Amino acid sequence: MTSMHGIHTIDTGFVRPQFDAAYLVVENGRGAFIDCGTNYALPRMLAALDESGLAPADVDWLILTHVHLDHAGGAGELIAxxxxxxxxxxxxxxxxxIDPSKLWAGATAVYGEAVMKETYGHLRPIPAERVIEATDEYIIDLAxxxxxxxxxxxxxxxxxxxxDARANVCFTGDVFGLSYREFDHDGRPFIVxxxxxxxxxxxxxxxSIDRLVALKPDAMYLTHYGRVEDIARLAADLHVQIDSMVEQARAANDKPDRHMALKELLTDLYLERAHTxxxxxxxxxxxxxxxxxxxLNAQGLEVWLDGQKKAA
Structure with a gap:
């Protein structure tokens, strides 16, 4: 667990090392978790508290960037x-x-029941009175x-x-892409x-990317994975790739096996950029x-393609 400005990066252990991060922000003896991984991350989340000198009762907030299960699957067990x-x-x-049954059903449609149980475990509901709906510009007060x-x-x-204005950083969930340390070269991160x-x-x-960049943060804290700097370059890379991925999706749309064709096109795109x-x-x-x-990118682009057809 590393720390800067009271921000502790926690490897949730999901999939492989340095794949899925959660964060603990500590201020004046109080804590806030940002994302929490799956149920299986619970021991790591509690260990991070202990390492930072906090007890479970010292945590005021569990903040979710969004409710995809690699970010939020363990929320019910952790909040308990x-x-x-x-x-x-x-x-x-x-x-x-509050009622995770639809979330479970949606993810099961993607992954299958057996994988869901093995990967995520049971999703524990959270009492409604402990849930705060954060609209745009909602301010959380951490001590x-x-x-x-x-x-x-x-x-x-x-x-x-x-x-986080105090540290001048953003916790970006998945909106600022994926940056795995395996791709770092000469200290420079690669992003997809x-x-x-x-x-x-x-x-x-x-x-959304432009909105975050406009804040001029010193760093982004990604769920996948960790702190990255060089924000302007990474944002430009994301913008180019988003449009390229949409072009690849359209190119694959009429192929006999659209899904496999799109996966190959995406692999070509990422391999070329990684080599560069x-x-x-x-x-x-x-x-x-x-x-x-x-x-997963191919699946999401195909859903988008089908939505474009319906809207046409």
Whole structure:
């Protein structure tokens, strides 16, 4: 667990090391978690509290960027361990935390029942009186340290990013893409957008990225994975790739096996950009790192394609 400005990065252990992060922000002996991983991350979340000198009763907030299960699956179990904490979530996500049955059903449609049980475990409902719906610009007070919720759709309609003015950083969930440390080259991070099912919106994602960059933060804290700087370059890379991914989706739309065709096109795109960045390994090695993301990006782009057809 690393710390800067009272911000502790917690590896939730989901999938592999340095894949899925949650954060603990500590201010004047009080704590706020931002995202929490799955149920299986619970011991790591509580250990992070202990390492930072806090007890469960010292946590005032569990803040969710959005309710996708790699970010929020363990929220019910974690909040049950935090006697004084309130859950803060986008208004569109609140009902899914109070009654997670639809959230479970939607994810099961993507992953299957067996994988869901093995990967996420049971989703524990959260009492409604402990849930706060954070609309755009909602301010969370962490012992005098303001954490500002920003409605940032494009990846999901239930997505908030959190701006921490004290540290001058944003906690971006998935709206500022994926940056895995395996791709770092000469200290420079590599980034890829995430368009996973089912609410990708090209225009909204561009606007959300621009909104965060306009705050001039020193760093972004990504769920996948960790703190990244060099914000202007990464944002430009995201903008270019979002449009390229949409072009690839349209190119694959009339292919006999659209899904496989799109996955290959996305792999080509990321491999070319990774090589330009300094990645010296091949296609298989790239798939080892982002194969699951390529699969989910393809699925999300296909949902978007089908939505475009219906709207036409």
């Amino acid at each position: 361990q935090l006697p004084n904490a309130k859950l803060v979530v986008h208004p569109r996500g609140a009902r899914h935390m 005098g340290r303001p954490l500002r919720c920003l409605d940032t759709p494009g990846h999901a309609k239930h997505h908030n990013s959190i701006f 957008p995430t368009t996973s099912p089912v609410q990708f919106d090209q225009t909204e994602l561009h606007a 960045h300094g990645w010296t390994k091949g296609r298989d090695a790239l798939r080892d790192v982002i194969g699951m993301d390529i699969e």
